[in-house]
Amino acid sequence: MSTENVDKFLDHIEKHQDSLVERLRQAVAIPSVSGDPAHRPDVFRMGEFLVKELKNLGASVETRDPGEQDFHGTTLKLPPVVLATIGTDPAKKTLLVYGHYDVQPALKEDGWNTDPFTLVEDEKNRLIGRGSTDDKGPILGWINVVEAHNKLGLELPVNLKFCLEGMEESGSEGLEAIIHQEADKYFKTVDVVCISDNYWLGTSKPCLTYGLRGVSYFHLTVEGPKADLHSGVFGATIHEPMTDLFAIMSQLVEPNGRLLIPGIYDLVRPLTDVEEKTYENLDFSIQDLHDAVGNEINLHNTVRDTLQHRWRFPSLSLHGIQGAFYNPGDKTVIPAKVTGKFSIRTVPDMEIPIVESLTAKYVQSLFDKLGSKNTMQLKCTHSGDYWLASPDHWNYVAASKAVKKVFGVMPDLTREGCSIPITLTFQEALGKNVLLLPMGRGDDGAHSINEKLDRSNYVSGTKLLGTYLYEVAASKGE
Amino acid sequence: MSTENVDKFLDHIEKHQDSLVERLRQAVAIPSVSGDPAHRPDVFRMGEFLVKELKNLGASVETRDPGEQDFHGTTLKLPPVVLATIGTDPAKKTLLVYGHYDVQPALKEDGWNTDPFTLVEDEKNRLIGRGSTDDKGPILGWINVVEAHNKLGLELPVNLKFCLEGMEESGSEGLEAIIHQEADKYFKTVDVVCISDNYWLGTSKPCLTYGLRGVSYFHLTVEGPKADLHSGVFGATIHEPMTDLFAIMSQLVEPNGRLLIPGIYDLVRPLTDVEEKTYENLDFSIQDLHDAVGNEINLHNTVRDTLQHRWRFPSLSLHGIQGAFYNPGDKTVIPAKVTGKFSIRTVPDMEIPIVESLTAKYVQSLFDKLGSKNTMQLKCTHSGDYWLASPDHWNYVAASKAVKKVFGVMPDLTREGCSIPITLTFQEALGKNVLLLPMGRGDDGAHSINEKLDRSNYVSGTKLLGTYLYEVAASKGE
Numbered sequence: 001m002s003t004e005n006v007d008k009f010l011d012h013i014e015k016h017q018d019s020l021v022e023r024l025r026q027a028v029a030i031p032s033v034s035g036d037p038a039h040r041p042d043v044f045r046m047g048e049f050l051v052k053e054l055k056n057l058g059a060s061v062e063t064r065d066p067g068e069q070d071f072h073g074t075t076l077k078l079p080p081v082v083l084a085t086i087g088t089d090p091a092k093k094t095l096l097v098y099g100h101y102d103v104q105p106a107l108k109e110d111g112w113n114t115d116p117f118t119l120v121e122d123e124k125n126r127l128i129g130r131g132s133t134d135d136k137g138p139i140l141g142w143i144n145v146v147e148a149h150n151k152l153g154l155e156l157p158v159n160l161k162f163c164l165e166g167m168e169e170s171g172s173e174g175l176e177a178i179i180h181q182e183a184d185k186y187f188k189t190v191d192v193v194c195i196s197d198n199y200w201l202g203t204s205k206p207c208l209t210y211g212l213r214g215v216s217y218f219h220l221t222v223e224g225p226k227a228d229l230h231s232g233v234f235g236a237t238i239h240e241p242m243t244d245l246f247a248i249m250s251q252l253v254e255p256n257g258r259l260l261i262p263g264i265y266d267l268v269r270p271l272t273d274v275e276e277k278t279y280e281n282l283d284f285s286i287q288d289l290h291d292a293v294g295n296e297i298n299l300h301n302t303v304r305d306t307l308q309h310r311w312r313f314p315s316l317s318l319h320g321i322q323g324a325f326y327n328p329g330d331k332t333v334i335p336a337k338v339t340g341k342f343s344i345r346t347v348p349d350m351e352i353p354i355v356e357s358l359t360a361k362y363v364q365s366l367f368d369k370l371g372s373k374n375t376m377q378l379k380c381t382h383s384g385d386y387w388l389a390s391p392d393h394w395n396y397v398a399a400s401k402a403v404k405k406v407f408g409v410m411p412d413l414t415r416e417g418c419s420i421p422i423t424l425t426f427q428e429a430l431g432k433n434v435l436l437l438p439m440g441r442g443d444d445g446a447h448s449i450n451e452k453l454d455r456s457n458y459v460s461g462t463k464l465l466g467t468y469l470y471e472v473a474a475s476k477g478e
Numbered sequence: 479m480s481t482e483n484v485d486k487f488l489d490h491i492e493k494h495q496d497s498l499v500e501r502l503r504q505a506v507a508i509p510s511v512s513g514d515p516a517h518r519p520d521v522f523r524m525g526e527f528l529v530k531e532l533k534n535l536g537a538s539v540e541t542r543d544p545g546e547q548d549f550h551g552t553t554l555k556l557p558p559v560v561l562a563t564i565g566t567d568p569a570k571k572t573l574l575v576y577g578h579y580d581v582q583p584a585l586k587e588d589g590w591n592t593d594p595f596t597l598v599e600d601e602k603n604r605l606i607g608r609g610s611t612d613d614k615g616p617i618l619g620w621i622n623v624v625e626a627h628n629k630l631g632l633e634l635p636v637n638l639k640f641c642l643e644g645m646e647e648s649g650s651e652g653l654e655a656i657i658h659q660e661a662d663k664y665f666k667t668v669d670v671v672c673i674s675d676n677y678w679l680g681t682s683k684p685c686l687t688y689g690l691r692g693v694s695y696f697h698l699t700v701e702g703p704k705a706d707l708h709s710g711v712f713g714a715t716i717h718e719p720m721t722d723l724f725a726i727m728s729q730l731v732e733p734n735g736r737l738l739i740p741g742i743y744d745l746v747r748p749l750t751d752v753e754e755k756t757y758e759n760l761d762f763s764i765q766d767l768h769d770a771v772g773n774e775i776n777l778h779n780t781v782r783d784t785l786q787h788r789w790r791f792p793s794l795s796l797h798g799i800q801g802a803f804y805n806p807g808d809k810t811v812i813p814a815k816v817t818g819k820f821s822i823r824t825v826p827d828m829e830i831p832i833v834e835s836l837t838a839k840y841v842q843s844l845f846d847k848l849g850s851k852n853t854m855q856l857k858c859t860h861s862g863d864y865w866l867a868s869p870d871h872w873n874y875v876a877a878s879k880a881v882k883k884v885f886g887v888m889p890d891l892t893r894e895g896c897s898i899p900i901t902l903t904f905q906e907a908l909g910k911n912v913l914l915l916p917m918g919r920g921d922d923g924a925h926s927i928n929e930k931l932d933r934s935n936y937v938s939g940t941k942l943l944g945t946y947l948y949e950v951a952a953s954k955g956e
Contacts, residue, residue, distance in 0.1 A: 213710060217808045226772025232691060232896025235793030235823050236735040237767065237784050239775045242796040243733050250728030255721050255848040257714040289715065294704025297717045297851040306715050315713030317812050318720040320803030325819060327800065330695045330859055332821050334795050341803060343810050345713050370733040373775040381808055418710025 002470070005154050009466050010406070012148045017459045020144050021127060023053075024458065025119040027101075027136040028129035034079070034102035034170040037071055043079040043166045046101045050082055050139070050164055057146045059084040059162070064182070066167070066174025078174050079166030083186055086146060087159035093472055094159040096190040096430070098422065099139035099197060100168030103131035104447045111449040125455040133440035133453035138196035138461065139164060141439055145466040157473035161190060168197075168422075176425050183429040191477065192395040193426045193434040196465070200441045201414050205283035206403045206464070208396055209436035211311060211415030212423060214346035214386035216355055219322075220248060220363060221339040224374035229334040239372045241338045242324060248366045248376075249340045253316040257299050257309065259344070261316075261362045267350040268313060275312075278391075278413045279304045288442070311415035315345045345417060352383045387424040388415075393433045398471035405471075406464045437468065480948065483632050487944050488884070490626045495937045498622050499605065501531075502936065503597040505579075505614040506607035512557070512580035512648040515549055521557040521644045524579045528560055528617070528642055535624045537562040537640070542660070544645070544652020556652050557644030561664055564624060565637035571950055572637040574668040574908070576900065577617035577675060578646030581609035582925045589927040603933040611918035611931035616674035616939065617642060619917055623944040635951035639668060646675075646900070654903050661907040670873040670950065671904045671912040674943070678919045679892050680761035684881045684942070686874055687914035689789060689893030690901060692824035692864035694833055697800075698726060698841060699817040702852040707812040717850045719816050720802060726844045726854075727818045731794040735777050735787065737822070739794075739840045745828040746791060753790075756869075756891045757782045766920070789893035793823045823895060830861045865902040866893075871911045876949035883949075884942045915946065 013020070032046035033039035047063070054061050063080035070076075079102070106116035114120045119129040127137075142162070149156050167173050179187070201207050222241040229238070253259050284303050290296050300306045309315065322339040325331045346355055360378050367376040390396070391413050403411040420436075427434045439461030445451050491498070510524035511517035525541070532539050541558035548554075557580070584594035592598045597607040605615075620640070627634050645651050657665070679685050700719040707716070731737050762781050768774050778784045787793065797819040803809045824833055838856050845854040868874070869891050881889040898914075905912045917939035923929050 215710065215810065217810070224771075224773055224775045229771065230896060231793070231795035231797070231821060232693065232823055232894070233788065234771065235795045235895060236787040236791060237777055237793075237895075238771055239733065239777060240735075240795060242798075243731055243735075246724055246728040246796055247733055250724040253721055255717065255725055255850055257718075257721075293702075293707065293712065293716055295702055295851075297702045299715055299717060309714040310711065313714060315709065315715075317709035317713045317718060317810070318724055318802075319709070319809055319811055320720075320813065321799055322804055322806060324796075324804070325798030325800075326802070326804040330819065330821075331797055332693065332695070332795070333797055335798065341808065343709060343808075345710055372733055373773075416710070417713060417715075418708060 006467055006470050008152050008154065009148055010463050012152055013144065013459060013463050013466070016148070017455070020140070020458065020462060021121070021455065023140050023144070024127060024132065024137055027140060028119040028131050029117055031117045032102045032131070032166065033105045034167050036105055037074060037076055040076055043102050047079050047082055047166050050101055053143050054084045054162065057086070057143065057150055059086045064178045066178060069173055081175060081178050082162065082164040083182070084162040085160070087156055089159055092157065092159050093191045093477060094161060094189045095469065095472055096161045096163060096187060096193045096426070097142050098163045098193065098195045098426065099142070100135045100165050101139060102166045102169050103134065103136070104169050106130040113450055121455065126452040127455055127458060128450055128452045130451055132451055133444040134446035134451065135168070135197045137453040137458050138439045141196065141458070141462045141465045144462040145469065148466065157470045159189070161187065172422055175422065179425050179429045187430055190430055190432055192432055192472065193430065194437050194468070195423060195434065196437050196439050197420065198416060198436050198438045199444055199446065200283065200438055201412055202283035202288055203441045203443050205409060205412055206407050207283070207412035207414040207438065208391065208399050208403070209414050209416060209438065210389045210391040210396065212387040212419055213311070213417050214350070214352070214384050215343050215419050216346060216352060216383040217341070217343045217381045218359065219339050219341060219379045219381050220245065221337065221377045221379070222374050223337040225334065225336040228336045231332045231334045234334055239374045240334050241374050242335055244367070244370055244372045244374055244376065245321070245338050245340050247370055248363060249318055249342065251366050252318070252342060257315065259314055259316050261358050263358050264314060264350070264355070267354060269348040271312070279307060282307065282412050282414070310417040312347050314347055314350060315417070316342060318342045346386050348386055348388050350386065352385060356380045356383070384419045384421050385424055387427065389427070389434055394475040394477055395433045395435045395472070398475045399435055399437055399468050401471045402464055402468035405467050406460055437464070480635070484945055484948050486630055486632065487626055488941050490630055491622065491937060491941050491944070494626070495933070498618070498936065498940060499599070499933065501618050501622070502605060502610065502615055505618060506597040506609050507595055509595045510580045510609070510644065511583045512645050514583055515552060515554055518554055521580050525557050525560055525644050528579055531621055532562045532640065535564070535621065535628055537564045542656045544656060547651050559653060559656050560640065560642040562640040563638070565634055567637055570635065570637050571669045571955065572639060572667045573947065573950055574639045574641060574665060574671045574904070575620050576641045576671065576673045576904065577620070578613045578643050579617060580644045580647050581612065581614070582647050584608040591928055599933065604930040605933055605936060606928055606930040608929055610929055611922040612924035612929065613646070613675045615931040615936050616917045619674065619936070619940040619943045622940045623947065626944065635948045637667070639665065650900055653900065657903050657907045665908055668908055668910055669955065670910055671908065672915050672946070673901060673912065674915050674917050675898065676894060676914050676916045677922055677924065678761065678916055679890055680766055681919045681921050683761035683887060683890055684885055685761070685890035685892040685916065686869065686877050687892050687894060687916065688867045688869040688874065690865040690897055691789070691895050692828070692830070692862050693821050693897050694824060694830060694861040695819070695821045695859045696837065697817050697819060697857045697859050698723065699815065699855045699857070700852050701815040703812065703814040706814045709810045709812050712812055717852045718812050719852050720813055722845070722848055722850045722852055722854070723799070723816050723818050725848055726841060727796055727820065729844050730796070730820060735793060737792055737794045739836050741836050742792060742828070742833070745832060747826040749790070757785060760785065760890050760892070788895040790825050792825055792828060794820060796820045824864050826864055826866050828864065830863060834858045834861070862897045862899050863902055865905065867905070867912055872953040872955055873911045873913045873950070876953045877913055877915055877946050879949045880942055880946035883945050884938055915942070
């Protein structure tokens with residue numbers, strides 16, 4: 001590895017950090033809210049901004065059109081997927097970088113202290129603005145790396161490919177098909193993938209993320225009367241759908257968080273000593289959980305148990321009921337048809353069809369026990385598989401070395417409890433190792449008010465991404 | 479009793495029934511929807527219509543102003559309570575008649591076959607229109623009785639007092655205070671009360687109604703996180719309010735309708751042989767229940783069990799949840815604060831404070847067992863007591879004799895499962911016997927589309943009300 005080049009790069013970033021912040025300011029100023037039709041032109045504008053930046057840096061840029069979207073009856077054009085290539089040297093490894101240029105909605109009235117689309121740096125050097133950390137900062141991080149090399153007259157140590165979408169915050173519509181279509185074409189030469197779209201576990205230590213839980217969402221419908229009934233007239237004379245629904249849903253999970261579906265824990269991959277070790281010295285405390293939740297309602301008393309239940313054990317949450325009374329006040333109705341909503345977070349090796357069938361069998365047995373004359377139906381409305389990469393892969397080893405070099409510490413090895421479906425899509429479509437390499441901190445408030453990216457995370461994150469390229473290049477790739 | 483006068487009266491009603499229908503047509507044409515501010519002037523107009531009718535018949539009419547109403551932030555004037563007196567002969571008994579001149583909302587678009595405010599008589603001689611049976615037909619029944627006597631030159635056998643309100647469909651705002659205020663004044667001479675604002679049990683046999691269930695409404699709130707949380711990030715790591723709520727609410731009532739609150743059935747008055755007999759030969763079948771519900775989901779297989787559970791045993795219904803996800807689709811949220819709504823229908827001798835305290839104690843014990851770190855609060859948001867009159871009272875005996883005379887059968891003795899709070903108010907404020915003497919049939923669809931009153935019920939009902947006056951007069955009053 002050219003240590004000299006890395007040092008030049010690191011020095012350049014440190015010295016030019018204000019121009020990096022200026023680039024982020026320009027990007028945040030474009031309110032590319034994918035979930036709001038009024039802002040759809042801004043999402044396109046943000047795509048054009050990135051195309052221009054990439055072209056200016058010498059990238060060869062193409063776009064793919066994901067087509068149209070039905071937005072509550074209105075047809076909207078989907079913003080382009082931006083594909084860019086920098087370097088095609090067959091002697092170098094090729095890294096695919098994914099990011100998204102759309103953002104969550106944000107209004108000053110939501111409680112922001114400042115205008116969400118004007119980047120503001122506060123007294124703690126936090127860069128505050130919608131999209132700062134999710135995901136404009138990380139995307140620009142890669143662009144900053146390329147720019148620095150151009151200005152320094154240095155060649156990039158790897159070939160880079162970009163895949164940037166504008167619909168991530170709205171379900172990544174159309175992207176999955178494009179990835180599969182391009183797997184043997186545009187993405188054919190890719191060796192490994194890096195996604196910077198999640199967060200450090202805490203606020204002080206970088207991490208590499210190698211696993212995500214899957215999710216299966218269920219609708220449990222109980223139906224009886226033809227229409228809602230008066231509880232005074234019919235109470236205690238008919239089978240009430242709500243009573244049946246509560247009887248079943250109360251038997252899905254214990255108040256201590258343990259799933260009651262027979263056989264479900266038999267599917268969970270046993271903890272190994274090696275994995276157990278990754279739960280030591282993590283940048284996380286029970287106080288962090290209390291802070292995030294705003295109350296001391298932790299189920300587990302240790303970081304180890306807490307994070308294992310977030311990352312590598314299943315969970316089941318009850319979300320709500322459709323068809324029942326939900327307004328303030330009192331209403332004495334017997335709802336005729338109610339649909340309870342719950343979801344199961346899945347982990348290795350819980351295969352979706354088995355989870356679905358164990359759940360269906362158990363729910364049916366609970367309903368049968370009720371002796372109800374109502375009808376019951378369970379439907380799995382969507383399922384996304386868990387994702388697990390090997391943190392021993394050279395891609396992770398390279399990233400670890402880069403973290404050590406830039407931050408002076410070894411990164412935490414983390415998973416996340418939620419799903420980022422595109423991660424699994426890349427792994428399955430390309431058959432390559434995928435690394436989640438976050439730039440922001442755990443308290444960035446990605447989807448909340450006053451979203452921020454610390455200046456130090458943005459600057460050091462850019463350094464990390466660049467250094468990682470050198471480590472990837474230096475790796476024997478085995 | 480003057481059989482001759484009764485016969486003249488019955489004959490007059492039979493011969494002039496078309497003019498009775500015409501009066502109902504005029505009343506239905508006034509859309510006195512108390513729940514719709516746009517129709518508030520029509521409610522006042524309906525009040526004036528009745529004042530005019532009563533004055534034309536020689537009644538001495540006064541009104542009481544219940545004041546103003548806060549309708550979702552708008553101040554609305556409440557329609558007057560119309561008090562009318564016909565006859566003040568101290569030698570005669572005095573009967574207080576209650577009715578309401580407002581109606582439920584109705585729009586053609588709701589599914590009415592005809593304009594709701596144009597009375598239409600169909601091929602089965604059903605008088606279709608909003609308010610026909612609830613409660614304009616019964617109010618006009620009394621007026622028809624007075625008019626017939628005036629035209630026949632006959633004296634009424636009793637003194638009549640009217641209490642007609644215009645807010646019954648919207649909570650009878652202001653009425654209770656007026657009844658208490660006038661108990662020793664305007665209502666001082668009242669001997670018994672008759673309310674015609676409910677329905678026959680079935681469609682072929684009149685009934686007298688002597689009992690109503692009470693209702694206590696509860697809000698059960700479980701609160702944990704400061705804000706809604708992502709179930710992927712927090713599932714299985716914190717105490718989820720929904721899990722706690724379902725655990726408690728599923729333990730309130732069994733799917734077979736039996737309440738699980740310890741001690742609650744000890745409060746229920748035992749069935750006597752005398753009462754048991756009133757459940758024989760009722761104009762009701764399990765098929766009627768199936769028809770009303772639109773599905774064969776009966777808990778009990780006999781009319782006796784079904785009606786006893788509707789009328790004289792408690793019930794507990796789960797109505798819904800405030801604060802949880804209720805829309806169509808999928809949302810993977812852990813709600814931070816959820817309020818489950820349920821109500822208990824109460825019967826003799828379930829006293830409200832005891833019901834509340836047994837429920838509170840039981841819910842607390844269920845919550846304690848969960849070992850949850852969330853907080854729980856149970857609140858009784860409103861309570862209305864059950865009402866039970868003695869069907870042996872001379873007021874009921876008089877009504878029975880009148881039914882026998884007009885219809886040729888003895889009436890069913892019924893209760894209802896729901897509450898009509900004003901019934902209890904009259905009984906308590908005046909300390910007099912209250913009789914519910916319905917005019918319409920069980921299938922009139924009082925609050926539904928195509929509300930109707932059969933012509934025969936309107937005409938025979940008018941005959942019944944008049945004949946009842948003679949039986950009241952003839953009763954020894956003991």
